[in-house]
Amino acid sequence: MIKTLVDLNENLASSIALRYASHLSKLVELQMQIIHVEEVDHEQRAGGSGWVRKTWERGVKDAGAAAISRLLKTEKVDCTFAVAPRIGIGDHDSEILEELIVSGHELFIEGIISTSKIGDFYKLITNKLFSKAPCPMLIVKNLIINNKVTLICGDGVDHQSMITQFSKIFRGAKLDLELIYYKFQESKELLFLDKSEAGSVLTEAETILAAAGLMVGNSTVVCGSPEQGGDYLGNCGLVVSTFPTRKGPRMELLANSPAPLLLCR
């Protein structure tokens, strides 16, 4: 069972994340815990540490719990969650980061609606939560339900580390696996080249995956613009890569992809 923390709010992004988490729980055994953080600013926060503050906190937590309860009732997802949702008060990223570290979660799931601005994606993956999280982070941008999983190598990806973390979660899952090595190239359409064009990277990655019991169906080098690459990834049920360390072609590719994205360290 993979200890999984699912961040929810009463909104569209969470609706998508919740449904995707339900799909994922059919592929791998997940022990899912919901977290919801009520963000309050300094002025709203009750001072002191006595009865007034405790009553205020209880009220805020009750409102948060009610919102999550409404979401779960609306979505009627077919999966189970461990115990009651954990409701935090305060800074969203700090609360979640603390929960990830203290409870030793192995996977984090959050719904994010993608935007037309590449900068928004870069800001997200470099924020406090994503940059310090101790586990793989799954960003659900869209509800794409199928078993096709594409692992992206090249442009600074430590494929050994990525596959180790990926296979820890997905070992034994029935997946339609694809390995791609992405290269930026301005062209009218996306080009697909033989895997030898990536040197030994894709062959090595195939071997590591095979050792983990995961067989690759297709392995190829993909050349094109990040927009073209993003469109290509649009039919994937999951795209896997490591955190891009800089603004570059792979970061833009991941930003342009509408597919759910698992970022490993």
Add this chain to the structure above:
Amino acid sequence: MRILVAMDTNKYSAEIISDVTQLAANTWADITLLAVQAGGGNDQPDPDLVKALSQNQQNFFGQFQAGELPHGEADPQRFNKVTAGTWQTSGTGRKEFTLKIRTGAPIKEILAEATEQQCDLIILGCSKDNGCQWDTEIDLPQKIARDAGCSVLVIKEGQIPKKITCCLDQNQVSQDSLEMVNQIVNLHQADLKIVGLTGPKGLPGKGEVEKKMQEILHYYSARKVNTLIKLVDNEDLEEFVERATREGMIALWMGKKSLLGKIFSKDLVGKLVATSNSSALILR
């Protein structure tokens, strides 16, 4: 639902019949195939238009076995004069099927017919030469899309959209328009992208637009339509639309409260139809 199909004698008009038939079969809409002849004292319907409408009707019914459609064939030999310069013939069936010819300026007559019939949708084809053209009146498709009071679907000759991008910035989305998009997605087995337009304060409408997007997503998920969601900043809209039209069909929900109505001024709607590489759907 009532659909007005504006036609002339050209290939691009004949080619839209298969789409019209599928829509009619799936939505049980009342259908009128309308052609417009030039004025000039004629007191008879133009034989070329009668022939074209008759041929298009034949193609319409030819795609189904007898009795599979809720419409009945009209007799093209029996065009009845309705008013001066207007003739029509109708079939008998559960749903109306009418062939109609009007006389006058095509744009004016098509818009007048849509208003009189209180149509939900106007469908018309166009050639892809120089953007989007009609033989008799070059910019007819743009002007119909721009000025009609109902939804308009402009189908470009030889273009099959693989992706349909629907832009939304307000919560007034009719059930008919949702179903219309659903039908077009199914017709072409296309992927659907719902785009929410955001401003500096995020999505407009204090959460109402987001809620509507959620409802739309559920609506299409329940119908097994692959639906992607994206937010696009108003500032980036024109660039985004230009790219989306290169890849597939664009649909704009132009509600009364819609910012699209401001961003896409009437002329820009016409421009969108003219410059789009693929078909365009204006939802009202």
